[in-house]
Amino acid sequence: MTTAESDCLFCKIAAGQVPAEIVRDGERVLAFRDINPQAPTHILVIPREHHPDVASAARAETGLVDEIVAEAHALAEEEGIAGTGYRLVFNTGSGAGQTVFHLHCHLLGGRGMEWPPG
Numbered sequence: 104m105t106t107a108e109s110d111c112l113f114c115k116i117a118a119g120q121v122p123a124e125i126v127r128d129g130e131r132v133l134a135f136r137d138i139n140p141q142a143p144t145h146i147l148v149i150p151r152e153h154h155p156d157v158a159s160a161a162r163a164e165t166g167l168v169d170e171i172v173a174e175a176h177a178l179a180e181e182e183g184i185a186g187t188g189y190r191l192v193f194n195t196g197s198g199a200g201q202t203v204f205h206l207h208c209h210l211l212g213g214r215g216m217e218w219p220p221g
């Protein structure tokens with residue numbers, strides 16, 4: 104593990120070193136409920152492998168971004184929000200509100216969503 108990864112909260116969750124309410128425990132991707140939910144369903148879908156943001160994983164051509172989005176949709180179906188609609192958010196950079204620099208997809212739903220987002 105590099106220094107960045109050993110300091111990374113989501114790497115620690117993926118390694119089982121920090122507890123989380125895990126809802127999917129896949130080979131390459133896992134998902135857990137956000138500790139500070141912003142909607143009735145608020146799940147974070149992450150790769151086990153450390154990538155600082157969605158663009159770096161996409162550029163590395165890992166296929167992880169496809170897997171994450173497919174997993175988010177499967178979870179939306181399980182949560183009963185796929186039909187009404189849900190929002191996927193990849194905050195990228197601190198100016199956009201990214202606080203954890205390990206790629207994660209926010210799956211938000213179960214309430215009306217406004218546009219533009221705050």
Ligand code: AMP
Pocket residue numbers: 112121123135136137138139140147193194200201202203204
């Ligand atoms: P972002 O601001 O896009 O980087 O999102 C980081 C998200 O991680 C926030 O929505 C936090 O509420 C969430 N978060 C931080 N720590 C934890 C944790 N220990 N377990 C679950 N979610 C967390």
Ligand code: ZN
Pocket residue numbers: 107108111112113114115152153154204205
């Ligand atoms: Zn990490």
